[in-house]
Amino acid sequence: MSGAPPDGASPGTPEEAAAAAAEEVVRGTGGTHHTGVLSGIGRRIGRRLLSSLPAILGVVVLTFLLMRVLPGDPAVFFASGPSAGQEEIEALRRDLGLDKPIPVQLLRYLGDVATGNLGRSLTTGQPVVTDLRQRLPASLELTLCALLIALSLAVPLGILAALRPGSPVDHAVRFVCTLGVCVPTFVSGLLLIYVFYYLLGWAPDPTGRIDIFAATPPDITGFLLVDFAITGNWEGWWSAAMQLLLPACTMALFVLAPLARMTRASMLAVLGSDFVRTARSVGLPRWRVVVVYALRNALLPVLTIAGIVFSTMLGANVLVEKVFSWPGVASYALDALLSSDYAPVQGFVLLMASIFVLVNLLVDILYGIADPRVSME
Amino acid sequence: MTGMPPRAGSAPPLLRIEDLRVAFSTRNGVVEALHGVSLDLAAGRTLGLVGESGSGKSVTAYAVTRLLDRAGRVTGGRVLWQGRDITRAGEGELRALRGAAMSMIFQNPRAALNPIRSVGAQIADAIRAHRDMPMREARVRALDLLRAVLIRDPEHRLESYPHELSGGMCQRVMIAMAIACEPELLIADEPTTGLDVTTQKTVMDLLARITAERGMAMILITHDLGLAAQYCGDIAVMEKGLLVEQGPSATLFRAPHHPYTRRLIAASPTPRSTIADLARAAGEPPPPAVAAPRPPLPAGTPPLLELQHVVKDFGGPARAVDDVSFRIAPGGSLGLVGESGSGKSTLSRIICRLLDRTSGEVLFDGENIGGIPARDFHRSPFRREIQIVFQDPNDSLNPRFSAFDSIAHPLRRLEGLRDGAALRERVVAAAARCGLSADLLGRFPHQLSGGQKARVGIARAIAVRPRLLVLDEPTAALDVSVQATVLYLLDRLRREDGMAFLFVSHDLNVVRLMCEQTVVLRAGRVVEAGPSEALFESPRDPYTRALLAAIPHFDPAPELQAAG
Numbered sequence: 027m028s029g030a031p032p033d034g035a036s037p038g039t040p041e042e043a044a045a046a047a048a049e050e051v052v053r054g055t056g057g058t059h060h061t062g063v064l065s066g067i068g069r070r071i072g073r074r075l076l077s078s079l080p081a082i083l084g085v086v087v088l089t090f091l092l093m094r095v096l097p098g099d100p101a102v103f104f105a106s107g108p109s110a111g112q113e114e115i116e117a118l119r120r121d122l123g124l125d126k127p128i129p130v131q132l133l134r135y136l137g138d139v140a141t142g143n144l145g146r147s148l149t150t151g152q153p154v155v156t157d158l159r160q161r162l163p164a165s166l167e168l169t170l171c172a173l174l175i176a177l178s179l180a181v182p183l184g185i186l187a188a189l190r191p192g193s194p195v196d197h198a199v200r201f202v203c204t205l206g207v208c209v210p211t212f213v214s215g216l217l218l219i220y221v222f223y224y225l226l227g228w229a230p231d232p233t234g235r236i237d238i239f240a241a242t243p244p245d246i247t248g249f250l251l252v253d254f255a256i257t258g259n260w261e262g263w264w265s266a267a268m269q270l271l272l273p274a275c276t277m278a279l280f281v282l283a284p285l286a287r288m289t290r291a292s293m294l295a296v297l298g299s300d301f302v303r304t305a306r307s308v309g310l311p312r313w314r315v316v317v318v319y320a321l322r323n324a325l326l327p328v329l330t331i332a333g334i335v336f337s338t339m340l341g342a343n344v345l346v347e348k349v350f351s352w353p354g355v356a357s358y359a360l361d362a363l364l365s366s367d368y369a370p371v372q373g374f375v376l377l378m379a380s381i382f383v384l385v386n387l388l389v390d391i392l393y394g395i396a397d398p399r400v401s402m403e
Numbered sequence: 404m405t406g407m408p409p410r411a412g413s414a415p416p417l418l419r420i421e422d423l424r425v426a427f428s429t430r431n432g433v434v435e436a437l438h439g440v441s442l443d444l445a446a447g448r449t450l451g452l453v454g455e456s457g458s459g460k461s462v463t464a465y466a467v468t469r470l471l472d473r474a475g476r477v478t479g480g481r482v483l484w485q486g487r488d489i490t491r492a493g494e495g496e497l498r499a500l501r502g503a504a505m506s507m508i509f510q511n512p513r514a515a516l517n518p519i520r521s522v523g524a525q526i527a528d529a530i531r532a533h534r535d536m537p538m539r540e541a542r543v544r545a546l547d548l549l550r551a552v553l554i555r556d557p558e559h560r561l562e563s564y565p566h567e568l569s570g571g572m573c574q575r576v577m578i579a580m581a582i583a584c585e586p587e588l589l590i591a592d593e594p595t596t597g598l599d600v601t602t603q604k605t606v607m608d609l610l611a612r613i614t615a616e617r618g619m620a621m622i623l624i625t626h627d628l629g630l631a632a633q634y635c636g637d638i639a640v641m642e643k644g645l646l647v648e649q650g651p652s653a654t655l656f657r658a659p660h661h662p663y664t665r666r667l668i669a670a671s672p673t674p675r676s677t678i679a680d681l682a683r684a685a686g687e688p689p690p691p692a693v694a695a696p697r698p699p700l701p702a703g704t705p706p707l708l709e710l711q712h713v714v715k716d717f718g719g720p721a722r723a724v725d726d727v728s729f730r731i732a733p734g735g736s737l738g739l740v741g742e743s744g745s746g747k748s749t750l751s752r753i754i755c756r757l758l759d760r761t762s763g764e765v766l767f768d769g770e771n772i773g774g775i776p777a778r779d780f781h782r783s784p785f786r787r788e789i790q791i792v793f794q795d796p797n798d799s800l801n802p803r804f805s806a807f808d809s810i811a812h813p814l815r816r817l818e819g820l821r822d823g824a825a826l827r828e829r830v831v832a833a834a835a836r837c838g839l840s841a842d843l844l845g846r847f848p849h850q851l852s853g854g855q856k857a858r859v860g861i862a863r864a865i866a867v868r869p870r871l872l873v874l875d876e877p878t879a880a881l882d883v884s885v886q887a888t889v890l891y892l893l894d895r896l897r898r899e900d901g902m903a904f905l906f907v908s909h910d911l912n913v914v915r916l917m918c919e920q921t922v923v924l925r926a927g928r929v930v931e932a933g934p935s936e937a938l939f940e941s942p943r944d945p946y947t948r949a950l951l952a953a954i955p956h957f958d959p960a961p962e963l964q965a966a967g
Binding site: 298299300301303304305306307308309310311312314318319322323326396397398399 | 468470472494498499500501502503506507509511514515516517518519520528529532533564566577580581583584
């Protein structure tokens with residue numbers, strides 16, 4: 027008398043198979059998934075780039091108008107000296123095209139932008155494109171390193187906190203995150219300089235990207251770490267890395283909170299989900315449940331946040347750049363703004379808007395690869 | 404880890420639960436969910452664990468496998484696996500048992516599978532959890548398992564993700580994972596809830612065959628007595644954390660001893676139960692009106708609602724609703740049945756005028772209301788004539804509205820009744836007719852039970868005295884005993900007010916009980932229509948026959964059936 031099922035459960039295999047076939051609702055043929063991903067991504071990239079054009083145009087126009095509204099006259103500012111006569115100022119103004127009505131100026135500017143000419147900086151005397159091209163790698167290198175440091179700290183901290191919610195670990199993580207958000211970067215930056223440069227003497231002078239006496243590598247990518255690595259100059263690489271470490275940590279500390287909190291919240295949600303319970307019910311080892319089943323799912327929202335954090339950091343790290351005399355784009359834009367230098371500010375805003383679009387696009391593509399449900403659309 | 408001393412002469416059962424107690428720590432202190440449950444399960448046997456929500460049937464299973472959520476804790480008693488006490492076993496020891504000795508399958512199979520991992524990889528994971536095997540070999544095994552659970556085209560399915568499979572397919576994958584390491588016990592926690600009745604049958608048949616072939620024991624946790632009766636050798640009935648009755652399914656349903664078992668059996672709709680049974684289950688005397696059938700309407704009475712060749716095309720490969728025509732007489736009741744994707748929800752939303760039809764006529768009281776765009780219908784005088792009771796009583800009430808506000812809302816909006824004595828009177832009257840006392844009206848949805856929320860939903864719908872009530876699976880989220888009282892209430896309201904019902908449901912027994920006419924839909928088309936009694940007694944269409952045959956049923960004791 028074994029547990030033979032009562033009536034209705036006879037092993038009618040052919041019938042069952044037929045019923046199974048009838049029951050099957052095919053929503054997408056499994057085998058074609060991977061080929062579909064690539065063409066799907068291509069289409070999505072095109073669509074996203076097109077749909078972001080109006081936003082970028084709006085940003086450009088708005089910045090242009092804003093600069094004209096702000097007080098300050100570049101012609102006065104850049105006239106030869108306080109003794110410059112009215113005539114000289116008028117001549118400069120004509121030179122800069124500032125005597126034309128604003129709509130005409132705007133049209134000319136848009137025409138220039140379309141041909142890749144962002145104007146000339148009056149402060150440096152160079153084309154804005156050249157300035158930005160020189161300074162952007164510095165900002166990108168700093169921001170990327172800071173983001174990597176922040177992620178490599180925030181994700182483990184968030185996981186630890188989520189595995190034991192309410193425990194001392196959780197509270198400690200929360201404390202660190204709160205501290206990172208509360209302390210302004212110029213305070214934490216100065217504090218780090220005080221401790222690691224002044225007291226301990228571990229860090230090099232906080233003056234720019236590279237020691238003033240060291241030889242700069244050939245300008246290949248503009249990223250010092252990459253250029254040093256390409257030329258095989260490991261001594262220079264080390265010095266550049268040291269130079270980078272303090273400002274990167276300062277920025278990382280600031281963005282630790284959103285990343286760690288997001289990881290924690292998303293891990294908590296996933297750990298409580300049905301499929302994690304399934305993974306436990308078949309006896310998977312704990313690390314495998316946490317890493318393969320929980321973490322991979324939990325990282326999806328973290329990816330989105332990381333994209334936003336990166337874009338924000340790139341433009342908002344002006345304080346860090348100032349404290350560490352970092353020759354980045356944000357401090358460049360600030361200097362230009364203070365001296366009513368229109369072109370660099372407008373160029374900077376356009377650059378930031380484009381980077382924002384690109385980063386979001388990248389996040390979208392990564393998301394599509396990581397989550398098969400997204401690429402189905 | 405020393406087991407209990409073996410009893411003389413007999414091997415220990417596969418699973419023994421002794422006086423098991425489980426408590427959950429909640430915001431309001433510690434709540435005990437199991438108050439001492441004991442049961443035995445021999446190898447190869449099938450046990451059905453039945454009871455309503457909150458009875459502790461799932462908690463019992465999760466306490467055995469120790470997959471209780473963080474707040475839950477075993478506070479007393481023992482769990483013996485083949486004579487070995489595993490109540491205090493460490494996580495490592497339990498991990499070795501889970502999947503290899505006992506495994507589980509769950510409700511809502513699509514959520515139970517990892518959405519971003521292919522099903523082949525997930526099955527291979529389950530194999531590799533207990534077998535030292537390279538991935539390549541594990542995938543070959545996974546393919547065999549997919550064949551064993553009768554998945555068509557298994558080579559391709561290995562690479563599929565859960566969202567590409569239907570619910571029934573996902574449950575098959577889940578079964579494949581559960582049997583991957585040949586456990587001796589399979590615990591199935593409401594494995595077919597939410598699946599269509601024909602899918603339920605194929606999944607359950609498969610489960611029964613696999614467990615029988617492999618000599619596995621099974622615990623089937625379900626609220627559906629019919630399912631338990633059909634697929635289990637033994638039944639254990641649970642109520643409020645206690646096991647109240649236990650016995651072979653052949654005899655338990657014929658001669659239930661415990662009053663709760665009797666109530667549960669009486670409340671479960673069967674192919675033969677009547678409204679009077681529900682009345683008794685609800686603890687209310689059947690009114691005389693129930694006994695007498697409604698007097699037939701004089702010939703030539705125009706129908707209240709008439710559908711003529713209604714079509715809805717969402718632009719997909721097939722039409723969601725394809726040329727459907729039927730009529731409902733004033734005070735009549737029509738049941739719309741069909742499986743998911745049959746178009747019954749789309750059709751009911753067209754009739755409620757929440758959705759526009761592509762073509763065809765919707766006539767209400769002779770007026771063509773199908774021509775009024777859905778987004779303007781709220782201004783039409785017909786809005787108050789057609790009211791809706793929604794499926795989920797939890798989600799269909801605004802959590803920031805008290806019961807009073809919910810019921811008053813249509814009165815304010817549709818009748819322009821402003822705050823005051825008149826409004827209060829109407830709300831209280833509607834609530835009272837639905838069995839809600841006035842002191843409950845100040846409560847918010849989270850302070851009400853499921854049955855009370857269902858009553859608020861019904862009171863809201865009848866407050867403006869509609870002539871047609873559209874009921875979209877009104878009891879699908881309720882326990883059977885609550886369902887019985889709600890169905891009884893609905894039937895009484897219909898007879899007293901002369902309202903017409905359009906009853907949308909996948910539960911054919913409920914439709915047979917509640918409706919005079921039945922329309923069977925499949926893939927947007929009417930397969931069969933006619934008086935319920937004739938249709939259920941002698942279905943003509945093979946699809947209707949298949950649907951009816953798929954309903955799990957049990958034969959209750961004659962005494963519980965006959966009296967009325």
